[in-house]
Amino acid sequence: MLCASIVLFKYSNSSSTAFFTSIEDSKSIQDDLNGDGKKDILYVKKDDKNYYIQVNLHDGTSYALDPGSNFPTLGDSLDYWPMKVSTLDVSRNNIKEIFLQSSFHGKPIQHIFLWNEKKYDDIFCSNNNILGFVDSKNNKTPRVISANIYNGEISYNSYIFVKDKLKQFNYNYPANYMGMDIISNFISLVQSFPNESLTLPPYFYHNISGSDLNLLYGTANNSMSYSFEDGSFKDLSWDSNGVPHEVKWSLNFKSTSLSDSKAVKAITFDLLLTKFTNSDGTFTYKITSLNLR
Template sequence: MKFKIFFLRLKHIYYIILAIVFIVLFTIFLVSRKSIETFNIFTENKIIKKYDVTGDGLKDNIYIKINNNKYSIAVKSKDKIYTLQPSHKLNSLGTYKSYSPLKLILTDVSRDNISELFTQSSENNTNLQHLFIWDKTKFKDILHTTNNIIGFIDVHNNKTPKIISSNFNNNDLVFSNYILVKDKLKPYYCNYPSNFIGKDTISTFINYIQSLPYSSNTKPNDLFHESGKISCFNIIDKLASANRKYVFQDGSFSDSDYDKNGEISDVKWILNFKSTSNLVKEDCKNMSVKLFLKSIGDSKSQFYFKIYSINVISN
């Protein structure tokens, strides 16, 4: 039996090493771009232990408490406790209501491996929105608005992460756009089209859900992707048959996938509604609706992002 012996030239070894490095880096990129924000709703005292929010490489304890019906948040890092102090311009983390509990979102928009803390809540029928970042000695509130939607784009690709604070009002979504630069929030201008990340789809969907149960027979077909239309309609029928009234409270969104050109192709939205029984007015609670949207067709067309999945969570 003859054996063949292959000799690798030096340049071939270089090519192999480069190929291995490329595969490893590409794998890391795919894993990182698939990660999503952590979204939590708090209706009672709670401790979170999974995230490093102070940059020491250790998981911190995040305490969410309700005292005298008002929310407070503190972080225990090693042997120190840091209380999140809202800006005096909007000096509250909100009051507890069964239909509008505090929402906490943790995500790394600065790409420094430290999670920023975003809160959504309400007080006296006013929405409250805060962004807390760690500045090496304390948590600083660098965004405080009365908007009712917070969103994140380009967090998991190779573009600059962006924060979008929005308000759903008069059937429209108005965006305020920011990037985080050296622990400071910088506004940027961008005239996003009406169908950007599903703005038109979400506005129409909110209005439709708020019209239930009376409009259950006139579903807005154009909002839904063919692949998930039947399952989405089944969920909507269940909401309509519950004989409840739904009023939008607040929401959040983030992009979750991109096409070969790096453009956003998939978006996750979370919309929170006040759900009240039409038979027993005291029966009032929060209902969260998770929507998954996918881009389809002409990017300039109406409802370019269509809903292909709905998941309803009631608290």
């Protein structure tokens, strides 16, 4: 187990569609997990301390997701830091892997579970706070990115599935990889709130919807402070060279009232980043859509 040139189109509000399911209460998620074309159930139980997950396949068999010995927990049960769950066939073996993000003792944790013909194995765990999927919907080899953003510093680990095992590989990441530089700046921006005189940073698209911006200004003007918890991303479309053109990001924060430190809740910004080509041939990403939930 591993531990550790402007394209013109209509900008849609695809930032509002989450690809991770947030678990505020016990929940059943229906999905075809084993590739037989029938709906299975991923049941997540939440009590006052912990999370428990069970896979109920359509044929009547059930399997618990048991965390490995290195991270012997699926996460603390906290209203202001709920577990996030996603299922995706990154291995391309027609059986979906199960990806989890949660927290343990105030730190982010990640788990990846893989079916091994008899049970689900916890093949990856990490304290990183970013989990991303690259090339999962095109003809390239899908990659899983486990990254960490802290105080403006970004570190990355990249993985691919090889014969149903997760293998790390080295990659020289540019500063604007998947718009990570923009995301780091956006996290710092939100953590600087409240700010009643907010000036819109230049990494926002100039024609972004006014209703989207109202969500941002409303957050800035609240008497609340915000602390980044974790986030995720996934590329949605690509240019003719295979470079991601649109990247969907979800960023989760703990919101705390400045007048009552016990008044806390979870908020999530869903962002759509779009690639624009600069006059010198380089490119940058800009935030073209924003949703708050």
